[in-house]
Amino acid sequence: MAGESSLRKGRKAPYALIGPGMLWLILFFLVPMWTLLRIALSEKPNAFLPDYELTWRWANFSDAISRFQPELIRSFTYAGVATILCILIGYPLAYFVAFKAGRFRALLLGLIMVPFFTSFLIRTIAWQTILGQDGPALGVLKALSLVSVTDAIGLTSNGAFLNTPQAVIGGLTYNFVAFMILPIYVSLEKIDPRLMEAARDLYSTPAAAFRKVVLPLSLPGVFAGTLLTFIPAAGDYINAELLGNVKTGMIGSQISKLFLKESNYPEAAALSFIFMAIITVGVLVYAKILGTEELSA
């Protein structure tokens, strides 16, 4: 605990150091949240004037919920499925990199980051190419005459990958999986290999050793990864717009449309606030279930 003992007690210096950053966070993060809430409770007294009046109109919230319930449910469903897929895909990979990669560990870790140096949008457009009607993915399936099989198991719909809910979920999984892999890797890497040796010495099977030693110790990584994938995935609408169809619209595109196209600010702000409230409650419940004490380590 060398760091602990050499921590300094500051009178003025720390406040001067955090000053500019805190000012920025207050002015452009906390204050806007307040403005968002105010607009969400306002209404437009005159359709021809740009002014809004704070009238505590809670109906904005109920209107937004009843109008956009399908999109809300869809966003959380897609994000939930994508997050589970990210765990299933990312955990084994993180495990391999942490314990089996040997001297290639740093290289493999770096390679996870490389795709993310290409723009999010351009990667998603590349998926349009791969999954398109004359793209390589369908080409392989057609050559193997497997399209009816993938249709049956729900990987494709009517012989197409694109413009389906599956494609949207696939895109979300792809775009956010690194945020799952990296925290899991960090928590796995911290595990003392001697703990696993001890389990083995005590005649534990590899499966039991994993279940009783490795998995519990890696849960903080899974927790962090879940938040880092689920939250942006639920709010994303680029995947839904580029890989989905009219029936796969997510809440983000509705909020964006209400603000920028329909200029219906109170309802847009209310919808935005509802979305954030659901996420905040979800995070708190999730933290409670997983046990916060374990996670604060």
Add this chain to the structure above:
Amino acid sequence: MSDKRPFRSRILGLWTLGVYLWLFAPIVVVVIFSFNSPAGKFNTSWNKFTLDNWAHPFRKADYTEALITSLQVAAVACLVATIFGGLMALATSRYEFRGKGLVNFILVLPLTTPEIVMGSSLFTLFFARDVSFGFTTVVIAHILFCLSFVALTVQARVRGFDWSLEDAAMDLGSTPWRTFRTVTFPLILPGIAAAGLLSFALSIDDYIITSFIAGDQTTTFPMRIFNANKTEIPAQVHVIATALLFIAISLMAIGAWRTVRRNATPA
């Protein structure tokens, strides 16, 4: 048991290989399609090989302009966020002070807030205050979402540092400023550099927040691509993406090579 273990590892290895292939598939497509001569306005299906796109990477003026805007925004946002965020990380990891818990809490909040909420809340702020949307509002927003990433990255890198090295320097007669320059700054520099690179990448890639507060006059590179994706996807997009990718990989490789070399040569 000893029979099963290599089999288990092999499955794990194959899975890992498969995931890497999946991660890189779109990147390979982007690079290959930068050499495609598209049949129509969409560079999304293969037609024939050409070097023409690479010879004229800036032919599409509106995309080039948008790219320049994005680079300008990223440069300013990255610089300011790295300074502000670095100072915050220095304060929280080096000092004990009242309100530190609150500061750390507020720092994490933007990371757990969906972009769409941050974008819409900034929209309402600028709208309510009659601030005109444009370059300045975009830069303000980019500094905001980079700030937390920078502070937390630097914090993670300097955790467990032995700050008594500073006392040693002071005991040996160094001035505070000289101590910062010759002891503290070199210690935190790798963390700062990593955070700076990260915030540049975050800024240049942002679409959702930017789309809320850019207004009609300012268009960033991702906005340009997204707004036009129903009417055209020119090959220049693939060329620019490939070029940016190779710059990023080179920077990463240089960083890794320097670390290896520093560790190899005894001090």
